[in-house]
Amino acid sequence: xxxxxxxxxxxxxxxxxxxxxxxxxxxxxxxxxxxxxxxxxxxxxxxxxxxxxxxxxxxxxxxxxxxxxxxxxxxxxxxxxxxxxxxxxxxxxxxxxxxxxxxxxxxxxxxxxxxxxxxxxxxxxxxxxxxxxxxxxxxxxxxxxxxxxxxxxxxxxxxxxxxxxxxxxxxxxxxxxxxxxxxxxxxxxxxxxxxxxxxxxxxxxxxxxxxxxxxxxxxxxxxxxxxxxxxxxxxx
Amino acid sequence: xxxxxxxxxxxxxxxxxxxxxxxxxxxxxxxxxxxxxxxxxxxxxxxxxxxxxxxxxxxxxxxxxxxxxxxxxxxxxxxxxxxxxxxxxxxxxxxxxxxxxxxxxxxxxxxxxxxxxxxxxxxxxxxxxxxxxxxxxxxxxxxxxxxxxxxxxxxxxxxxxxxxxxxxxxxxxxxxxxxxxxxxxxxxxxxxxxxxxxxxxxxxxxxxxxxxxxxxxxxxxxxxxxxxxxxxxxxxxxxxxxxxxxxxxxxxxxxxxxxxxxxxxxxxxxxxxxxxxxxxxxxxxxxxxxxxxxxxxxxxxxxxxxxxxxxxxxxxxxxxxxxxxxxxxxxxxxxxxxxxxxxxxxxxxxxxxxxxxxxxxxxxxxxxxxxxxxxxxxxxxxxxxxxxxxxxxxxxxxxxxxxxxxxxxxxxxxxxxxxxxxxx
Numbered sequence: 001x002x003x004x005x006x007x008x009x010x011x012x013x014x015x016x017x018x019x020x021x022x023x024x025x026x027x028x029x030x031x032x033x034x035x036x037x038x039x040x041x042x043x044x045x046x047x048x049x050x051x052x053x054x055x056x057x058x059x060x061x062x063x064x065x066x067x068x069x070x071x072x073x074x075x076x077x078x079x080x081x082x083x084x085x086x087x088x089x090x091x092x093x094x095x096x097x098x099x100x101x102x103x104x105x106x107x108x109x110x111x112x113x114x115x116x117x118x119x120x121x122x123x124x125x126x127x128x129x130x131x132x133x134x135x136x137x138x139x140x141x142x143x144x145x146x147x148x149x150x151x152x153x154x155x156x157x158x159x160x161x162x163x164x165x166x167x168x169x170x171x172x173x174x175x176x177x178x179x180x181x182x183x184x185x186x187x188x189x190x191x192x193x194x195x196x197x198x199x200x201x202x203x204x205x206x207x208x209x210x211x212x213x214x215x216x217x218x219x220x221x222x223x224x225x226x227x228x229x230x231x232x233x234x235x236x
Numbered sequence: 237x238x239x240x241x242x243x244x245x246x247x248x249x250x251x252x253x254x255x256x257x258x259x260x261x262x263x264x265x266x267x268x269x270x271x272x273x274x275x276x277x278x279x280x281x282x283x284x285x286x287x288x289x290x291x292x293x294x295x296x297x298x299x300x301x302x303x304x305x306x307x308x309x310x311x312x313x314x315x316x317x318x319x320x321x322x323x324x325x326x327x328x329x330x331x332x333x334x335x336x337x338x339x340x341x342x343x344x345x346x347x348x349x350x351x352x353x354x355x356x357x358x359x360x361x362x363x364x365x366x367x368x369x370x371x372x373x374x375x376x377x378x379x380x381x382x383x384x385x386x387x388x389x390x391x392x393x394x395x396x397x398x399x400x401x402x403x404x405x406x407x408x409x410x411x412x413x414x415x416x417x418x419x420x421x422x423x424x425x426x427x428x429x430x431x432x433x434x435x436x437x438x439x440x441x442x443x444x445x446x447x448x449x450x451x452x453x454x455x456x457x458x459x460x461x462x463x464x465x466x467x468x469x470x471x472x473x474x475x476x477x478x479x480x481x482x483x484x485x486x487x488x489x490x491x492x493x494x495x496x497x498x499x500x501x502x503x504x505x506x507x508x509x510x511x512x513x514x515x516x517x518x519x520x521x522x523x524x525x526x527x528x529x530x531x532x533x534x535x536x537x538x539x540x541x542x543x544x545x546x547x548x549x550x551x552x553x554x555x556x557x558x559x560x561x562x563x564x565x566x567x568x569x570x571x572x573x574x575x576x577x578x579x580x581x582x583x584x585x586x587x588x589x590x591x592x593x594x595x596x597x598x599x600x601x602x603x604x605x606x607x608x609x610x611x612x613x614x615x616x617x618x619x620x621x622x623x624x625x626x627x628x629x630x631x632x633x634x635x636x637x638x639x640x641x642x643x644x645x646x647x648x649x650x651x652x653x654x655x656x657x658x659x660x
Contacts, residue, residue, distance in 0.1 A: 020461060026468035030475070091460040093502055095560065113464030113498050116471045164536060179474045181488055183495045191533055194567055199575070202540035227481065229474070229488040 012036045012127055013054070017047040017061040017073065018089070027060070030116040030178075031123070044068030051077055051084075057127045058085040060119065063092065063101070071104060078105040085126035089114070115184035117175045124174045140173045141235075142219055154217040164189055165210045172223065172233035181230040207231060240391050247383050255376045259369065266368060270361040271337065275320055278339035281305075281354050282318060289343045289350065297350065307343075307352040314342050314349045322358070334359055397422040401431055408438055409513075410445045449512060456505045460498060467494045503624045506564070510631045515558035523553040524587050526566040534570055542580045550588040555655060557636055565632050568625040569594055569651060576601075576649065591638070591654040598649050608642060 012035060018024040019042050028038045039056070041047035044067040051059065051073065059077060063070035074086055086106040090097060093111045101109050107126045110119060128136050128147055136147040144153045150166050152159050161169065171188050172180070182200040211223050224232045285305070289297060297307065318341035324333040335358040343350045397420060404419050419431045419438075470491040474484060509515065531538070531545065538545060555562075573583050573596040581597035601608060609630040626642075633640040639654040 020465060022465045023461075023468050026465075026472045029472055030468075091457040091464070093460075093505070112460045113467045113494065116468055179484070181471075181474065181491055183492055184471075187495070191563075191567070194530075194533060194571065202537045205540045206536045226484065228485045 012057045014123060015039045015050055015056040015059045017041045019043060019062060019065050027116060031120055047073055055082055056084045058123045060087045060089060063088060063090040074104045074106050085130045087122055115187060117178060117180055117184050118188055121171050121174045121188060138173060145170060154219045159213055159217045161213060168210055177234040179226060179230060179232050240388060244384055244387055247387060248380060251380060259372055266365055274337040274356055278337060278354055278356055282339055282341050285352055286343050289345045292345055295347055304355050307350045310349045310351045312349055316342060397424060397427045410442050452508050456501050459501055463494055463498050467491060507628060507631055510635055513635060515561050517558055518556040519559060520554050521557050521559055521562040524549060526562050527585060530567050530570050534574055537574050541577055543577055544582040546584045548586040553587050553589060553591055561632050564628060568629050572625055594651040596649050597647055601644050
C-alpha cells in the first residue's frame with residue numbers, strides 16, 4: 001500500500017529543474033515510485049517549455065540555472081496562476097534569497113545539501129496541502145493520519161501522539177521502504193540551529209516511544225531498525 | 237591630550253627658556269654697562285680731583301670734602317694704581333645697607349700726599365635693573381597670552397580640515413557597499429596628501445572587503461553543490477536492496493561526514509557574516525519566548541538525558557537584535573548546556589531584564605574557560621560536535637556589546653550574558 005489521496009488514487013507529477021545532472025538523476029531515482037512521476041529539465045529554456053506544456057503538481061527549481069534564474073520560473077508559474085506547488089532548492093543559504101523566493105510565491109525553500117528523503121517529505125506535504133486542502137488524510141494499512149488536524153487513528157481508534165511523534169510518523173510513511181539515516185531524521189524533525197551531529201542517542205528513545213504507542217494501539221510493527229544507520233518503514 | 241594643549245605647552249616651555257636666558261644676558265650686560273658708566277664717572281672725578289689738588293696752593297684740602305668724597309693724608313712714599321671696588325654702607329636715614337662703587341687713588345699736592353676715596357651710590361642702577369626686569373616680565377606675560385590665543389585660533393583654523401577628515405573616517409562603514417566616502421579636498425599640502433591617501437585606502441579596504449565577502453560566500457556555496465551530489469549519491473547507495481550491513485554502515489558514516497562538513501561550512505559562513513556585520517536588521521526580541529521555543533525543540537534530548545529544567549523569570553530580557561541571531565544564540569547556549577550535561581543532571585535558566593544566567597551540571601571543562609570561546613576548541617567528552625558553538629555565542633555577543641562570562645565551579649557550569657553595559 002502506498003500514499004492515498006482522497007477519493008481517487010492519483011499519480012503525482014513532479015518537475016525537477018536542476019542543472020547538475022548527477023544530482024538530478026539521484027533525485028529522480030529517489031522520488032520515482034508508482035505514485036510519483038518525475039520529469040526533469042536541466043536548463044532555463046527546457047524548464048520554461050515544460051511548465052508551459054503541463055501543469056505539474058509540484059515544481060522543484062534550482063535558483064542558479066544556465067541561461068536564466070530560477071526566480072523567473074517561479075514568477076512565470078505565478079503569472080500563469082499555476083496550481084503547482086513550488087520548492088526552491090539553492091546552494092545559497094541567505095535569508096534574502098529565502099525571503100524573496102517565498103515572497104514570489106514559492107511554497108518552500110530548501111538549502112543544498114539536503115537529504116533526498118527531506119525533499120520527498122516536503123514535496124508530499126506541499127502537494128497534500130495544495131491539492132487536498134481541508135481533507136488531508138494519509139493512510140497506511142490500519143493507520144490513518146489527518147495532516148491538517150495532526151491526529152492519527154489506528155484501526156479507527158484515535159492514538160495520542162506528540163507533535164514530534166506525529167511528524168516522525170508522517171516522515172516514515174512518506175519515505176516508506178527507504179532507509180532513513182539518523183541524521184536525515186534529526187534534520188527533518190529539529191530546527192536548523194540545533195546542532196547534534198553525531199550524537200543521536202535521544203532519537204533511539206524517541207523512535208522507541210512512537211513504536212510503543214503504535215504497538216499498544218494494535219498496530220503491526222512497521223519500523224525496522226537498521227543497526228548503526230537508522231530506520232526503515234515498511235511491511236516486513 | 238589635545239594637539240592644541242601640547243603645542244601650547246611646548247610654546248610655553250620654549251618662551252620661558254627664552255625669557256630666562258634673555259633675562260640673564262640682559263641682566264649681566266646692563267649691569268656691566270652701568271658699572272662701566274660708574275667707573276667712567278669716578279675716573280673723570282679722579283682726574284678732576286687730581287688736577288684740583290695739584291693746582292691748589294692751599295694747605296688744607298677740606299674744601300674738597302663732600303658726601304661722596306673723603307681723603308686721608310699719606311706718607312711721602314705712597315704710590316699705587318687707582319682701585320675700583322664695590323662696597324655696602326649702612327645708611328642712617330634709610331636704615332639699610334646701600335651699595336656703592338668706590339674709587340681709591342693717590343694724589344699729590346705741593347705739600348702733601350693724599351689717598352682719596354670717591355664713592356658713588358649704585359642704588360639708582362639697581363632700580364634701573366629692577367624696572368627692566370619688571371617690564372621684561374610684563375612683556376613675557378603679554379607674549380604668552382597672545383601666543384596662546386593666536387595659537388588657539390590659528391590651530392582651530394589650520395586643523396579644521398583634519399578634524400573634518402576624522403569625522404568622515406568615523407562615519408565610514410565598510411559593510412555598506414552603497415555609501416560613498418568622499419573626503420573633502422583641501423589646499424593644505426599635507427592634509428591634501430593625507431586625505432588622498434586615506435581615500436585610496438578606504439576604497440581599497442572596501443574593494444578588498446567586498447572581494448573577501450564574495451570569496452567566502454562563493455567558496456561556501458560552490459562547496460555545497462558537490463557536497464549535495466556526494467550526499468545524494470550516498471543516500472541512493474544506501475537504498476540499494478542487496479547492501480551488506482558493513483557496507484551500509486560505511487556509507488552511513490560517509491553520509492554523516494557530509495552532514496558535518498556542510499554544517500561546518502554553514503557555521504563558518506554564519507560567523508563570517510556576523511563578523512562582517514551583515515545582520516543589520518534589528519527588532520525587539522523577547523528572550524523568554526526564544527528560550528521557550530528552543531526548550532520545546534530540545535525536549536527529546538532533555539527527556540533522554542533526564543535533565544531537571546528550571547526557568548526562573550525575573551522579568552524578561554528583551555533586546556533589539558536580529559531575530560535569526562537571537563535564535564542562534566539561544567539554541568547554542570541550550571545546546572552546550574544539554575550536550576555537556578550529565579545524565580540525571582540539571583539546568584537552570586534565569587532570565588532577568590539585564591541578561592541571562594544559565595547554570596548546569598556537567599563534567600569539568602578540558603580547556604581553560606578563556607580558550608573555550610576559540611573556534612574548534614573541544615574536549616574529548618563528546619568528540620562529535622563542531623566546536624563552533626561558543627565561538628558563535630562570542631561573536632554574536634561582541635556584535636551587540638553583550639558581556640559573556642563562563643565559569644566552572646564544583647561540577648557547575650555557569651554561563652552569564654550581561655547586556656547592561658549597552659543598556660545604560
